[in-house]
Amino acid sequence: MNIDSQLKLQAYLDGELKAGQTRQVAEWLDKDPEARALFAELQHTTTIMTGNEPPVKLPVPGEFFWARIEREITARPSPRPRYSWAQWWRVLLPLGAVGLLVALLLPRDAAPGKASSVATLKGMEVETYLPNSQVITFRSESEGVSFVWVDTR
């Protein structure tokens, strides 16, 4: 079986084919044991992957993280077009956002009784004395609220 046929089977499994193609592949599967075997293997792989994907949960709602990232983004100066920074920006921006997210999620270890300073907002200082905890700060000027979230899971 060539690679195109294999890809067609994968597309059929993923529901990406048009109605006519779907019919053709279904008929092909009825007639070809090799195609059926590959299709069964692909189904099995998909089931294993979707059923065993490790759950990655944010300790607080995504808005917390996004608000922080958005603030960082808007605080940065606009790129100058004559140097084609826009192209770099498309790469650097997601990388920066991911880096910031990772930094926010990194556990802040503090020895018992010893403070560990954490990333803070302007005008706010936070020290945590809790080992293996994640601290997230968030500020909304429009709402007039500041949050200090500590996650100990």
Add this chain to the structure above:
Amino acid sequence: MNWGEANASAADFKVRAQLIWGTDDAKPTKPYVKELDPKLRSKLRLLKWRNYFEIKDPRFLDNQTFSLATGVSKRVRISELCEIEVKHLGGSNIEVKLIGEGRLVQKVSQALPKGEYLFLAGNVKEKTNEAWIVALSAIDE
């Protein structure tokens, strides 16, 4: 001394502390679990829980407001295991220490102008659908 027993002068900084429970579950039947004031509830809309209740356990929070002169701190118990210590640093600036089971857990310094809220919050161990929140606000009363 209860919180309200502190003698307040006109120059004192007046603070209100409230213990809030965020949960996806229904309201518990305990009498000291109250519906949260809608205005305060609206300030929490960035959080993800479906319901928010104020815990007004008379053993700890019989009077939720207290006054502080500059440089003075006050330690108050907000639940069986948790206390806060609030210090007035001058102006609208405060320092809040969160104390869990007698040990200092966190220290936060922040300006708290009237009408604004400072929320110290965290997850409840082993429970993804619950959170504790301590709300601090400066008041006029």
